[in-house]
Amino acid sequence: MSSLNQLYLLADHIKLSLLERQRAQSLNLDADTQDGHISRSLDQFRDGLEFLDSEVQRLQGAGDESAAQNITDSLPALQKQFSDLTSQFHGFSNPSTSSTTTSPNDPSLSPDFAAAQSTKPLKGSLRGLPAGGSANKTVRFTDSPAAAAEDPNAAVLFGEGRYRDDPTDSAGYRDQAEGMDNQQIHEYHSQIMRDQDDHLDRLGESIGRQRELSMQIGDELDSHVAMLDEVDGVVDRHQGRLDRARRQLGKVARDAGESKQMIAIIVLIIILVLLIAILK
Numbered sequence: 001m002s003s004l005n006q007l008y009l010l011a012d013h014i015k016l017s018l019l020e021r022q023r024a025q026s027l028n029l030d031a032d033t034q035d036g037h038i039s040r041s042l043d044q045f046r047d048g049l050e051f052l053d054s055e056v057q058r059l060q061g062a063g064d065e066s067a068a069q070n071i072t073d074s075l076p077a078l079q080k081q082f083s084d085l086t087s088q089f090h091g092f093s094n095p096s097t098s099s100t101t102t103s104p105n106d107p108s109l110s111p112d113f114a115a116a117q118s119t120k121p122l123k124g125s126l127r128g129l130p131a132g133g134s135a136n137k138t139v140r141f142t143d144s145p146a147a148a149a150e151d152p153n154a155a156v157l158f159g160e161g162r163y164r165d166d167p168t169d170s171a172g173y174r175d176q177a178e179g180m181d182n183q184q185i186h187e188y189h190s191q192i193m194r195d196q197d198d199h200l201d202r203l204g205e206s207i208g209r210q211r212e213l214s215m216q217i218g219d220e221l222d223s224h225v226a227m228l229d230e231v232d233g234v235v236d237r238h239q240g241r242l243d244r245a246r247r248q249l250g251k252v253a254r255d256a257g258e259s260k261q262m263i264a265i266i267v268l269i270i271i272l273v274l275l276i277a278i279l280k
Contacts, residue, residue, distance in 0.1 A: 003051070003055070003071075004052070004070075004071065004078075006048070007045065007048045007049070007052070007078055008105040008106065009105075009106070011081050011105055012104050012105050012106055012109055013041060014038060014042060014045065014089075015085065015101050015102070015103075015113070016109075016112060016113065016116050017037065017038050017041065017189075018038065018085065018089060018101050019102070019113065019116035019117055020034065020116050020189075021034050021035075021038070023116060034189065034190075034193060035089075036193070036196075037193065038089055042082070042085065042086055042089060045082050046082065049075070049079060049082060052071050052075060052078075053075070055071060056071050056072055056075075059071070081105075084096060084097040084100035084101070085101065088100075088101050102117065115183070
């Protein structure tokens with residue numbers, strides 16, 4: 001089945017990537033740049049195995065026992081390869097994982113596996129390639145658009161959002177790798193990883209600047225809050241003074257009212273005394 005073939009091809013792709021990483025380590029080169037790419041490929045491998053498990057159940061439910069048995073017979077070997085490759089990727093190497101990594105599923109890739117295990121430094125560059133180009137076998141790890149269109153399982157197996165370095169470039173890696181040999185593809189992968197690292201570094205710097213700006217804004221907000229608290233304190237003090245002044249004015253008004261009453265009483269007493277004196 002096409003899905004099985006795609007998983008076998010993906011497994012070979014991961015094996016070659018692991019071998020290239022081991023070779024880079026043996027040559028004291030930076031091998032960590034491929035870790036993200038290998039990790040994504042392992043995630044695709046795991047998703048593919050899960051899809052095949054569900055596909056077996058679907059085929060058995062549809063009564064297609066032959067196709068279901070074909071997948072069932074291949075699943076243990078693929079699951080073992082996934083387990084060994086995952087262990088190898090995380091540094092847990094043993095004779096079983098090493099044997100899996102160095103054994104291609106497609107015998108035609110044996111020369112590429114042998115080249116990936118070579119400890120000789122890479123020769124050649126992506127720039128200034130001769131017009132005649134090397135005639136070595138080129139290994140590409142993506143299906144052609146026609147094959148993907150003919151096989152609806154491919155979209156389910158790998159998802160519609162396959163990784164491409166430029167989302168606007170529909171051809172992606174496939175066109176860039178056209179005509180390159182395996183060593184040139186390896187250098188091309190390394191260049192892509194370096195570019196991605198540069199983008200991530202710039203993104204990290206931008207995030208750092210935004211973080212500093214947000215911290216400055218936070219400090220400004222804290223200072224404004226402190227100013228508002230101070231204004232609240234001043235307003236409270238003025239309000240207290242106004243309340244005391246109002247109470248004093250009320251007391252003065254009451255005293256004035258009492259004084260008027262006393263004056264009126266005195267005036268009435270004087271008038272009464274005068275009337276008594278006049279009448280006598």
